[in-house]
Amino acid sequence: MAELTRLTPARIALGRSGASLPTRELLRFGMAHAQARDAVHAPFDAEGVAGRLTQLGLEVIQVRSAVDSREEYLRRPDLGRKLSSESREALTARRGDFDLAIIVADGLSSTAVHQNIAPFVAALLPLLARQGLRLAPTVVAREARVALGDEIGEALGARAVAVLIGERPGLSSPDSLGAYLTFAPRAGLTDANRNCISNIRPGGLAYEHAAFRLSWLIAEAFRRSLTGVGLKDESDFALEAGTAGKSTIAGSGPGAEPPPISPDMTQKGDR
Amino acid sequence: MGYRVAAGGTSHVFADLRELMAKATPLRSGDQLAGLAAGSMQEMMAARIALADVPLRTFLHEALIPYEEDEVTRLILDTHKAAAFAPVATLTVGEFRDWLCSDAATSEVLARLAPGITPEMAAAVSKLMRNQDLILVARKCRVVSRFRNTLGLPGRLAVRLQPNHPTDDAAGILASTIDGLSYGCGDAVIGINPASDSLGRIGELLRLLDELIARFDIPTQGCVLTHVTSSIALIGQGAPVDLVFQSVAGTQAANTSFGVDLSVLQEGMEAGRSLKRGTLGDNVMYFETGQGSALSANAHHGVDQQTLEARAYAVCRAYEPLLVNTVVGFIGPEYLYDGKQIIRAGLEDHFCGKLLGVPMGCDICYTNHAEADQDDMDTLLTLLGTAGVNFIMGVPGADDVMLNYQSTSFHDQLYIREVLGLKRAPEFEAWLQRMDITDAAGRLSATQGGQALLAAIPGRAA
Numbered sequence: 001m002a003e004l005t006r007l008t009p010a011r012i013a014l015g016r017s018g019a020s021l022p023t024r025e026l027l028r029f030g031m032a033h034a035q036a037r038d039a040v041h042a043p044f045d046a047e048g049v050a051g052r053l054t055q056l057g058l059e060v061i062q063v064r065s066a067v068d069s070r071e072e073y074l075r076r077p078d079l080g081r082k083l084s085s086e087s088r089e090a091l092t093a094r095r096g097d098f099d100l101a102i103i104v105a106d107g108l109s110s111t112a113v114h115q116n117i118a119p120f121v122a123a124l125l126p127l128l129a130r131q132g133l134r135l136a137p138t139v140v141a142r143e144a145r146v147a148l149g150d151e152i153g154e155a156l157g158a159r160a161v162a163v164l165i166g167e168r169p170g171l172s173s174p175d176s177l178g179a180y181l182t183f184a185p186r187a188g189l190t191d192a193n194r195n196c197i198s199n200i201r202p203g204g205l206a207y208e209h210a211a212f213r214l215s216w217l218i219a220e221a222f223r224r225s226l227t228g229v230g231l232k233d234e235s236d237f238a239l240e241a242g243t244a245g246k247s248t249i250a251g252s253g254p255g256a257e258p259p260p261i262s263p264d265m266t267q268k269g270d271r
Numbered sequence: 272m273g274y275r276v277a278a279g280g281t282s283h284v285f286a287d288l289r290e291l292m293a294k295a296t297p298l299r300s301g302d303q304l305a306g307l308a309a310g311s312m313q314e315m316m317a318a319r320i321a322l323a324d325v326p327l328r329t330f331l332h333e334a335l336i337p338y339e340e341d342e343v344t345r346l347i348l349d350t351h352k353a354a355a356f357a358p359v360a361t362l363t364v365g366e367f368r369d370w371l372c373s374d375a376a377t378s379e380v381l382a383r384l385a386p387g388i389t390p391e392m393a394a395a396v397s398k399l400m401r402n403q404d405l406i407l408v409a410r411k412c413r414v415v416s417r418f419r420n421t422l423g424l425p426g427r428l429a430v431r432l433q434p435n436h437p438t439d440d441a442a443g444i445l446a447s448t449i450d451g452l453s454y455g456c457g458d459a460v461i462g463i464n465p466a467s468d469s470l471g472r473i474g475e476l477l478r479l480l481d482e483l484i485a486r487f488d489i490p491t492q493g494c495v496l497t498h499v500t501s502s503i504a505l506i507g508q509g510a511p512v513d514l515v516f517q518s519v520a521g522t523q524a525a526n527t528s529f530g531v532d533l534s535v536l537q538e539g540m541e542a543g544r545s546l547k548r549g550t551l552g553d554n555v556m557y558f559e560t561g562q563g564s565a566l567s568a569n570a571h572h573g574v575d576q577q578t579l580e581a582r583a584y585a586v587c588r589a590y591e592p593l594l595v596n597t598v599v600g601f602i603g604p605e606y607l608y609d610g611k612q613i614i615r616a617g618l619e620d621h622f623c624g625k626l627l628g629v630p631m632g633c634d635i636c637y638t639n640h641a642e643a644d645q646d647d648m649d650t651l652l653t654l655l656g657t658a659g660v661n662f663i664m665g666v667p668g669a670d671d672v673m674l675n676y677q678s679t680s681f682h683d684q685l686y687i688r689e690v691l692g693l694k695r696a697p698e699f700e701a702w703l704q705r706m707d708i709t710d711a712a713g714r715l716s717a718t719q720g721g722q723a724l725l726a727a728i729p730g731r732a733a
Contacts, residue, residue, distance in 0.1 A: 009436075011680075033677070
């Protein structure tokens with residue numbers, strides 16, 4: 001069975017001591033858990049992230065949720081879905097006629113944002129430019145949940161929001177970025193109203209492939225005026241049919257999209 | 272109607288049954304988040320004392336969520352079987368606990384009782400019960416379901432093989448599946464959580480499982496855990512769907528947030544049955560649930576999360592499922608804060624599901640932002656194995672590399688079988704012996720019979 005291990009990052013062919021794990025695997029697992037636990041509490045470098053987005057030519061606004069501390073963030077997801085009053089005022093002052101707002105949020109892994117945001121946004125921007133979208137200022141949000149994007153989008157007057165957020169760290173992937181797309185954002189929407197692309201990181205879904213999927217979903221969302229359960233991701237058909245920039249994903253490997261793990265995620269299956 | 276209790280020198284008042292239920296609940300972060308939890312230990316005990324005196328019958332005419340507003344309430348009350356309820360119709364909640372623990376409540380009696388129990392009755396009595404009560408009574412409840420094998424028989428424990436891969440890579444999924452089968456996992460289902468929600472990719476995964484099961488004639492079923500509307504669409508396209516999956520919750524509004532209602536679940540069940548792919552039975556539905564999902568969707572109606580979870584089982588029950596899985600620690604610390612709360616919730620969910628007649632399994636699990644670890648999972652696994660849980664998860668090394676959480680492993684199921692003497696589903700057990708994966712006693716054979724399965728890997732000869 002050992003030859004199978006090259007086929008998957010899953011912990012297979014571990015061997016056994018009777019019914020139990022061998023000691024070396026017991027300790028390897030324990031260290032991975034320790035790393036993931038530590039990652040949850042790493043501080044978010046919002047200034048550094050904003051700086052890198054500015055270098056990509058984006059106007060950036062920094063905001064924070066109504067949460068005061070990391071501990072409160074973990075216990076009070078409701079506050080992580082609301083803007084602080086100062087942030088709300090700052091966004092309302094920049095209200096305009098925008099198609100899309102990109103929101104960069106720490107979520108449950110600031111490590112994921114630190115490592116992945118600049119190359120992913122760099123891959124995404126040319127595809128958005130091709131669609132001729134009017135972009136709102138890019139928002140960098142601290143102590144944020146996915147649904148904070150609804151209030152941000154509403155305040156800015158954006159027709160859709162793409163929330164790029166650090167996902168809950170796994171033992172094998174403390175650095176996984178998720179992208180949540182919501183059409184007509186407004187307070188009170190649920191995950192049934194969103195489409196998700198997950199596991200964006202060098203060891204998961206490659207930046208170019210994820211950017212293509214998100215761009216495809218954005219185009220379909222505007223064409224059909226919806227996101228969520230009613231919008232099935234058929235971007236792989238678009239790829240197979242060669243209708244949409246095959247060259248943009250060349251070399252990205254056998255990708256796929258959303259294992260839907262957001263800081264708001266409540267259900268293991270379906271979404 | 273209000274409730275008043277004088278206890279410990281203080282008078283405690285509870286405005287209605289909903290508040291009484293919430294405040295009687297063992298402490299958990301989700302009820303605190305919702306502002307429903309008792310403010311003190313004494314208030315919690317006062318609520319339990321008052322709840323013990325509430326007649327069970329009360330739950331039939333005092334809906335916690337209004338009948339007019341919620342189709343789950345309508346389902347519960349409209350399908351209640353008065354004849355089945357008759358043996359306990361005169362009891363209070365406290366007397367019901369005494370009766371459940373007594374020798375009068377045998378497995379046969381409890382099986383007949385199930386259609387007469389509402390989720391609110393099950394939740395209420397569970398709030399008075401200690402962990403040992405939840406184990407003792409659940410152990411007496413047997414719920415058997417069938418598709419290509421027989422699940423839920425006494426002395427048996429099944430495993431859902433969960434071979435998830437971060438990018439749905441076929442060879443990677445097969446590698447985990449073959450590793451799991453070689454440990455004797457997979458009788459509950461071989462179930463993939465897809466990374467993709469694209470119909471094309473999900474259809475490919477369904478065919479992958481179908482071909483594997485057919486090739487080795489494995490007496491089990493496959494499932495790709497996608498939205499029920501996707502399964503219905505795929506069935507329409509001719510895809511080989513064994514089980515129709517859906518996450519469900521205990522209120523109409525929460526189910527709306529999952530993009531489902533009762534009619535689409537009915538449609539899903541009928542679509543699944545139309546394929547007639549089951550050989551021993553037509554239990555075609557696979558549901559997942561978990562405490563806190565309704566609050567997460569702002570759809571809790573001021574009802575505590577454990578009662579809402581029990582209501583989700585009434586939703587499941589209506590569609591005669593093969594598998595109902597409470598994914599107990601998946602939701603995170605804002606709903607179940609630590610190992611103690613996860614363990615308690617797992618036992619409550621299993622008890623309530625079994626009492627309602629649902630084939631209950633448990634994804635014994637936690638996330639990396641919760642105050643829990645593998646030791647807590649060992650404890651809950653040992654308790655649920657003792658309580659007679661129908662099935663658990665088998666995740667390679669307990670680490671799901673796609674969903675990013677920790678569950679129970681191939682090794683963990685070997686442990687619980689060895690400690691408690693639990694066997695696999697009989698048809699699957701016989702298959703494992705034919706394949707020389709296990710010996711006659713069900714222990715993994717020394718000859719590594721699982722090697723034959725390697726032929727399923729693309730590009731590898733048998």
